[in-house]
Amino acid sequence: MAHKKYNIEELAKKIGVSKTLVSFVLNNKADKYGVSKATQKRVQAAIKKLGFQPSSSARMLRLKKSNLIGLVVADISNPFFAQIAMQIEQHADKAGYRIIIANTHEDPKKEIDLLNALIHSQGVDGVILTTSLKAPNSLKAIMPARYPLVLLDRKLSGIAASSVGIDNFEGSHEMTKHLIESGAKKIGLLTISPGYISPIKDRVNGYKKALEDAGIKFEPELVQEISFSQIEKDVFEAVNLLYGHKEIDALFVLNNQIARHCLQTFEKMDIKIPHDILFSSFDDNELFSLYSPSISAVMQPVEKLGERAFEELARLIAEKDSDKKIVHDQVGLKPEVIIRKSSKR
Amino acid sequence: MAHKKYNIEELAKKIGVSKTLVSFVLNNKADKYGVSKATQKRVQAAIKKLGFQPSSSARMLRLKKSNLIGLVVADISNPFFAQIAMQIEQHADKAGYRIIIANTHEDPKKEIDLLNALIHSQGVDGVILTTSLKAPNSLKAIMPARYPLVLLDRKLSGIAASSVGIDNFEGSHEMTKHLIESGAKKIGLLTISPGYISPIKDRVNGYKKALEDAGIKFEPELVQEISFSQIEKDVFEAVNLLYGHKEIDALFVLNNQIARHCLQTFEKMDIKIPHDILFSSFDDNELFSLYSPSISAVMQPVEKLGERAFEELARLIAEKDSDKKIVHDQVGLKPEVIIRKSSKR
DNA sequence: ATTATTTATTAAATCGGTTTAGGTTTCGAA
DNA sequence: TTCGAAACCTAAACCGATTTAATAAATAAT
Numbered sequence: 045m046a047h048k049k050y051n052i053e054e055l056a057k058k059i060g061v062s063k064t065l066v067s068f069v070l071n072n073k074a075d076k077y078g079v080s081k082a083t084q085k086r087v088q089a090a091i092k093k094l095g096f097q098p099s100s101s102a103r104m105l106r107l108k109k110s111n112l113i114g115l116v117v118a119d120i121s122n123p124f125f126a127q128i129a130m131q132i133e134q135h136a137d138k139a140g141y142r143i144i145i146a147n148t149h150e151d152p153k154k155e156i157d158l159l160n161a162l163i164h165s166q167g168v169d170g171v172i173l174t175t176s177l178k179a180p181n182s183l184k185a186i187m188p189a190r191y192p193l194v195l196l197d198r199k200l201s202g203i204a205a206s207s208v209g210i211d212n213f214e215g216s217h218e219m220t221k222h223l224i225e226s227g228a229k230k231i232g233l234l235t236i237s238p239g240y241i242s243p244i245k246d247r248v249n250g251y252k253k254a255l256e257d258a259g260i261k262f263e264p265e266l267v268q269e270i271s272f273s274q275i276e277k278d279v280f281e282a283v284n285l286l287y288g289h290k291e292i293d294a295l296f297v298l299n300n301q302i303a304r305h306c307l308q309t310f311e312k313m314d315i316k317i318p319h320d321i322l323f324s325s326f327d328d329n330e331l332f333s334l335y336s337p338s339i340s341a342v343m344q345p346v347e348k349l350g351e352r353a354f355e356e357l358a359r360l361i362a363e364k365d366s367d368k369k370i371v372h373d374q375v376g377l378k379p380e381v382i383i384r385k386s387s388k389r
Numbered sequence: 390m391a392h393k394k395y396n397i398e399e400l401a402k403k404i405g406v407s408k409t410l411v412s413f414v415l416n417n418k419a420d421k422y423g424v425s426k427a428t429q430k431r432v433q434a435a436i437k438k439l440g441f442q443p444s445s446s447a448r449m450l451r452l453k454k455s456n457l458i459g460l461v462v463a464d465i466s467n468p469f470f471a472q473i474a475m476q477i478e479q480h481a482d483k484a485g486y487r488i489i490i491a492n493t494h495e496d497p498k499k500e501i502d503l504l505n506a507l508i509h510s511q512g513v514d515g516v517i518l519t520t521s522l523k524a525p526n527s528l529k530a531i532m533p534a535r536y537p538l539v540l541l542d543r544k545l546s547g548i549a550a551s552s553v554g555i556d557n558f559e560g561s562h563e564m565t566k567h568l569i570e571s572g573a574k575k576i577g578l579l580t581i582s583p584g585y586i587s588p589i590k591d592r593v594n595g596y597k598k599a600l601e602d603a604g605i606k607f608e609p610e611l612v613q614e615i616s617f618s619q620i621e622k623d624v625f626e627a628v629n630l631l632y633g634h635k636e637i638d639a640l641f642v643l644n645n646q647i648a649r650h651c652l653q654t655f656e657k658m659d660i661k662i663p664h665d666i667l668f669s670s671f672d673d674n675e676l677f678s679l680y681s682p683s684i685s686a687v688m689q690p691v692e693k694l695g696e697r698a699f700e701e702l703a704r705l706i707a708e709k710d711s712d713k714k715i716v717h718d719q720v721g722l723k724p725e726v727i728i729r730k731s732s733k734r
Numbered sequence: 735a736t737t738a739t740t741t742a743t744t745a746a747a748t749c750g751g752t753t754t755a756g757g758t759t760t761c762g763a764a
Numbered sequence: 765t766t767c768g769a770a771a772c773c774t775a776a777a778c779c780g781a782t783t784t785a786a787t788a789a790a791t792a793a794t
Contacts, residue, residue: 067783133490
């Protein structure tokens with residue numbers, strides 16, 4: 045049966061000591077304040093026996109420390125974020141932190157409102173954020189000085205924050221290079237709007253650079269921007285245009301979801317497009333490996349991304365209350381370019 | 390630039406009223422306590438201008454209400470849970486709640502520890518739980534009376550809680566029936582351990598019932614249990630056994646992950662198994678539709694699951710402090726059985 | 735024997751809100 | 765005028781922890 049819920053005062057009375065003393069024991073300060081070993085034992089025993097759990101709201105209020113971390117992403121149902129979330133939670137749990145999640149749905153206003161509430165009302169000790177902002181102004185307006193912030197996946201310049209992500213330029217550059225080396229001359233590119241977020245910009249630049257390296261002229265019409273809100277329609281139109289009219293011989297799409305819709309479009313159009321062109325995607329999917337022709341992909345190291353993001357945030361939190369100068373790291377992990385050869389080619 | 394962070398007292402002083410009055414305005418009790426319209430306006434203006442955010446820890450402490458909900462699942466990176474989490478967050482956000490996520494990794498001890506901390510220390514107002522427990526004892530030991538608890542996906546008898554999930558028996562029964570009607574005589578079944586969780590039991594029972602209905606004798610050797618910890622190895626062995634030795638003509642697997650590993654095993658074995666048997670899975674995947682031969686699946690209505698789970702929890706929270714007798718609903722939504730015919734058959 | 739010091743413990747202030755009980759003003763009625 | 769009732773506002777208690785400052789008892793020093 046469930047215990048009655050004691051607070052520290054009742055607990056202390058039960059043992060016959062002051063709540064101060066219980067608090068000392070609870071926070072491993074018993075020795076520091078010279079509590080006798082015998083009393084410590086007595087208190088420990090009672091805490092254990094009655095299953096006493098100190099109220100975190102009371103501690104938060106007093107200590108101005110919540111042991112809560114905000115994880116603010118566009119959409120937690122996206123497997124990329126879900127996997128990272130799981131890693132972050134795992135590491136945070138070990139360090140005694142809990143995670144509050146929030147979805148922005150790529151809405152900048154919602155993002156700011158959420159951050160404002162998390163930071164100033166909930167009092168989370170730090171935030172890991174995948175921003176959908178274009179400019180840092182509104183963020184800066186709500187960020188306290190020295191506030192621990194880690195930008196995940198997407199960078200934002202002009203704000204005091206660490207960032208953890210992959211080298212998107214590099215990944216895109218390598219993949220494009222691979223396509224070229226495989227014989228592609230006209231490579232279609234499907235990007236996502238908003239196009240201002242840093243990974244997309246970097247990926248587009250990697251693509252351009254690879255073309256340039258190979259002496260292939262960049263053709264703007266081969267780049268099509270897909271809008272999140274009408275992904276299905278946009279992909280259908282873009283695929284038709286690129287394959288039907290522009291006669292591309294390779295297609296590189298800049299994210300998971302677009303890749304999926306492309307495959308579905310191929311299926312729907314019932315044409316053997318995938319057998320005729322090289323198809324590659326940013327973000328891998330376990331099921332990609334089973335396709336024929338196989339799909340090459342730039343894979344992000346999600347475990348490491350989550351781990352590094354938490355580590356970095358934990359460091360910023362620890363340094364916040366010291367008088368050290370805060371150093372913000374920009375972590376760029378290496379993506380893995382997975383080349384899959386179709387057995388049917 | 391960031392504002393100085395005011396508390397209610399400083400805010401009140403700035404305006405020239407008492408903090409009581411600010412609190413009244415803040416909580417829409419100004420009229421109730423007869424605060425003049427003029428003063429209300431003045432206070433509202435100051436709150437807005439200075440961007441005042443009341444400390445949630447202070448409110449929590451005083452009100453014993455956190456506006457926090459615990460979402461405790463086995464693994465948030467599992468797309469099934471991630472999608473539900475996103476739905477829950479969306480509805481919770483509208484209602485002014487935040488979500489704390491925690492992963493149990495199917496570990497019953499971890500589950501109890503987490504729940505204990507969330508309920509008694511963090512003070513979450515309610516919990517949505519996917520339990521990995523076999524028996525309710527340890528849960529009952531930590532649950533306060535009338536505590537708002539919603540069991541998601543997996544039921545647990547003997548505990549005062551609502552549950553939200555699908556009718557697993559029905560889904561499994563229908564899918565098995567479909568396989569039989571498509572001509573299958575020997576249907577292999579891959580289940581997951583631990584096999585005591587309710588959806589798995591129900592699905593196995595649905596399978597058995599469909600066989601019985603069709604007058605097919607149930608053969609225990611056709612049912613293989615896959616262990617989470619060695620999923621790859623187990624699936625490989627099971628597929629070899631069932632297809633190689635038992636000569637099954639259809640395979641029904643009871644979850645997403647197992648389905649994926651099956652497909653990978655088929656690929657690895659480089660045999661055309663999928664073309665020769667009927668393959669079906671519990672839980673759908675967008676990419677399944679693109680396979681040939683196509684994969685049939687029992688799809689769970691994740692949006693509705695998330696919505697109903699939150700609704701139900703919100704109801705329990707609201708009724709907790711009333712003197713109503715608490716009624717626990719057992720919600721069983723209808724799964725959708727998606728039959729895909731392979732064009733190659 | 736008395737004072738100084740150490741050892742062990744606790745009362746009370748504090749964090750920032752909400753709420754209760756009470757205190758002023760103002761105004762109309764007696 | 766003077767009393768009573770609205771109308772409007774506020775002091776102070778409270779929630780449950782942590783921490784500072786103080787006290788009491790035991791021991792050591794003079």
